[in-house]
Structures are given as structure tokens and as C-alpha cells.
Amino acid sequence: MYWPNIKDMIERGEADLAFLDLDCAICGDQMEIEPSGRKNDASNLGHAAHILPCGHIIGLSCLHEAWNYASENFIDILCPDCKTNVDYSACGHTCYGMPVPPSMDKLDSLPPLITDGGKIADYCRSCLINDMLARCNISLMTDHQVPKDVKDVKDVHIGISIKSQGEAFYSRPVDGPLEDIKMTKDMKKAIRAIKRLSDAQGSIWGGAMLGDSKIKIHHFGTPVLAENTFIDWVDYMFTHCREEVLGLTEWQLKDKFCGVRGLDRGRMAGRVGWLWLCGDQ
Known part of the structure; x- marks a missing residue:
């Protein structure tokens, strides 16, 4: 299936976009115009008809399987039909193209094909x-x-x-x-x-x-909200960042807490010590 031919037939009134019968070139099954998924589709991607930058139309789940195989076996990622390279040049990931337009007003929404000077983005x-x-x-x-x-x-x-x-x-x-x-x-x-x-x-x-x-x-990371107390912070650190505080003494923990909060330990010593004792009750 080649998109320029399909599009030309639709524009001439020889085909109805709502009732297109598009068979996947890989598996032979009928493709969907809009992604809706298939119950028997193991990849759970759906078999939506996708137009590649070269213009060929392939089912999305088949594309996924074919290009997974190519990636795992260090094979160039190419269009299954015309063998055009369809990866992103900078990151190397696969360009899955775009779905077949679901309505007439979207027929001209696609970028130019590679043969018409179109390009694939550098990054996915x-x-x-x-x-x-x-x-x-x-x-x-x-x-x-x-x-x-x-x-x-x-x-x-x-x-x-x-x-x-x-x-x-x-x-x-x-x-x-x-x-x-x-x-x-x-x-x-x-x-x-x-x-x-x-x-x-x-x-x-x-x-x-x-x-x-x-x-x-x-x-990010350690909670820094104003109501966060020393005991709250210790509980959080031992739960989420245990390696950072394991083995530290009480005063080392207080130093670390004051450093994170931008506090002066001398001013906080009495209050923090009281919080520490209260936390042990």
C-alpha cells in the first residue's frame, strides 16, 4: 500500500476514506484507520494503518515487531517494503510515521514524503x-x-x-x-x-x-516544606535514602538536617534536641 496512490483515489472519489480496505503488507490482516487495538494483538499496540516517511502503509503492531527484531539483531531499521532508512539520525530510534488521516480535512496534514524532499526529525x-x-x-x-x-x-x-x-x-x-x-x-x-x-x-x-x-x-528529593521537622526528615531519610544516613550519630544527623534546610545549628540545637527526644517517646 502506497499513500500517494490511496490519497489520489480518495480525492478523485474512487475510494471512500471511511471504508478503506487496507491490508498490511507484513501480516496480510486488515489495518485500522484509527488506533483501537486488537484483542489478539500481543503487543497491545493496535493494528492502525501507519504511513512511513517513504509513503508505504504498514500496520503499527507489525512495524513494532519488525523493528524490534531489527534492533535486537543489529540490522538497519528500514521500511519493510522499499527498504528506505526510517530512523531518527541523532538518537537512532525508529520513526513510526503517522496514522492514515481519519477525515477528509486531514488529508493534506502529513509532511512531504522523503521522495518529495521531506525529512525525518533528528530526535524522537x-x-x-x-x-x-x-x-x-x-x-x-x-x-x-x-x-x-x-x-x-x-x-x-x-x-x-x-x-x-x-x-x-x-x-x-x-x-x-x-x-x-x-x-x-x-x-x-x-x-x-x-x-x-x-x-x-x-x-x-x-x-x-x-x-x-x-x-x-x-x-526535588528530600522534602523541604516549612512544616517538615527534624524527626520527619530523619524518618524520610531512613525510608528513602538509608545509605546516606546509616551510621550517623545524632549530632551528625542534626548537622546534615540543618545543612539541607539552610539553618544555623546553634540556633536550632535546643529545638532539634527537644524534637529528637519527643520522637523517641
Whole structure:
């Protein structure tokens, strides 16, 4: 199946988009115009008809199986029909193309085919977001406008989150509550530039447009909320970061707690000691 031929037939009225009978070139089964899945589909991806950048149409689950096999056996990832290379040049992952348009008004929504000068994006969506996270993190770590009260611990507890199309991605493991930090002017400027770079990929195959994504700066890891007491912190550390505190004395734990919170141990000694004793009751 070749998309330009199918599209031409639809536009001439020789085929009805709503009743297309498209058989997969790999398994011979009929493909779906919209992803809905098949009960007997082991990969649970559905057998949606996907148009590759070369124009050939293959069922999504068959593409997944074929390219998994190619990847596991170190074989070039090619179109099963014309053998065109269809991977992302920078990250090496597979471009699965785009679903057959579900309606007439979407017929011209696809990027140009490779034979017509079309291109595949450098990065898949996941790698593009990870690259975006890394760029944002670098900007954050070199940002002189980061609030003074978090500057001393920013290399440990400060990070970025990106929310795109209902998914959340984080630059650090989320081991505790997240506390939002006000976005600085430098970070806003850096994020706008990064979004422009990502949106430039929207007109090519596999390009991910992230212009509508939400980016925030957070405290990560150890809870840093104001109501967090020394005992709460000790409980948290022994539960989630045991190796960091195992074997420390009471005073070493207090030093570590005050360092994380940016507190003066001398001012906190009486209160912390009282909390420690209360925690043993």
C-alpha cells in the first residue's frame, strides 16, 4: 500500500476514506484507520494503518515487531517494503510515521514524503524532551537569578519538570514532595529559545512540537516544606535514602538536617534536641 496512490483515489472519489480496505503488507490482516487495538494483538499496540516517511502503509503492531527484531539483531531499521532508512539520525530510534488521516480535512496534514524532499526529525519525542530537560537544567545551574535561599543546595535539590500531552518528565528522580520555585527571567528566556527549536521540527516526520508544554522549576528529593521537622526528615531519610544516613550519630544527623534546610545549628540545637527526644517517646 502506497499513500500517494490511496490519497489520489480518495480525492478523485474512487475510494471512500471511511471504508478503506487496507491490508498490511507484513501480516496480510486488515489495518485500522484509527488506533483501537486488537484483542489478539500481543503487543497491545493496535493494528492502525501507519504511513512511513517513504509513503508505504504498514500496520503499527507489525512495524513494532519488525523493528524490534531489527534492533535486537543489529540490522538497519528500514521500511519493510522499499527498504528506505526510517530512523531518527541523532538518537537512532525508529520513526513510526503517522496514522492514515481519519477525515477528509486531514488529508493534506502529513509532511512531504522523503521522495518529495521531506525529512525525518533528528530526535524522537522522548529524546527531544530529555534533551530539552538537559538544556533547561544547564540554564538553571548557571542562572545567577536563582533565589538566594536555595542557591546553596541547588545542585542537590533543584530541577526541572516538563509536562507535555498529559505526560510528565523530570530532570531528577521524584523521591519526595515537589515545591515550585519562581521562574527567573533568564530561565524564561532560555525556555522560549528551546521551545522554538523543538517546534521547528513540527513540519517534518516524527517532529515533536513542545510549544504548549509546561515547564517548572522545583525542589526535588528530600522534602523541604516549612512544616517538615527534624524527626520527619530523619524518618524520610531512613525510608528513602538509608545509605546516606546509616551510621550517623545524632549530632551528625542534626548537622546534615540543618545543612539541607539552610539553618544555623546553634540556633536550632535546643529545638532539634527537644524534637529528637519527643520522637523517641
